[in-house]
Amino acid sequence: MTFTHATITGNEVxxxxxxxDLYQTFCGHIDTNAISExxxxxxxxDLADSSILSENTSGRGQGLGQTNQYELEVKVEPVIENLGDDDRIGEVVNEVLHPKMG
Structure with missing residues (x-):
């Protein structure tokens, strides 16, 4: 759900x-504990290994370390349909993701 939201709002990578941060916000909405970083x-x-996401590691500059960037490799619509079927998050999907599909 986190990555689908990022893709829909134009943050494809x-x-x-x-x-x-977005994941932790969604966990707050559905009143569940977030997993560790x-x-x-x-x-x-795991999602990158399954070809659902692509992963790219890039440097931030000298002395600033590296960051992993992810991009969705599947179509958004089927993801939203499957997420909407989950009783725990269906309401959030309908309130947050569906309206952004516009």
């Missing part, structure tokens, strides 16, 4: 930290 990164890597 999103950094892990931005996705984590490390576990979240593992989940993103």
């Amino acid at each position: 999103a950094e892990m930290k931005n996705l984590l 490390r576990r979240f990164r593992d989940k993103l890597n």
Whole structure:
């Protein structure tokens, strides 16, 4: 859901930290505990390994480290349809994602 929201709002290539912040916001909306940053990164890597996301590691400049950027590799519409079927997040999908599909 996090990455689908980022894609719909025009942030097609999103950094892990931005996705984590959005994920934590969504967890607050559905009143659930967020997983750790490390576990979240593992989940993103699993999605990249499954060809659902593509991953690109790039440098931020000398002494600033590297960042992972992710891009959705599947169509958004089927993702939203499947997310909407989940009782836990269906309401958030309908309130947040569907209106942005416009």
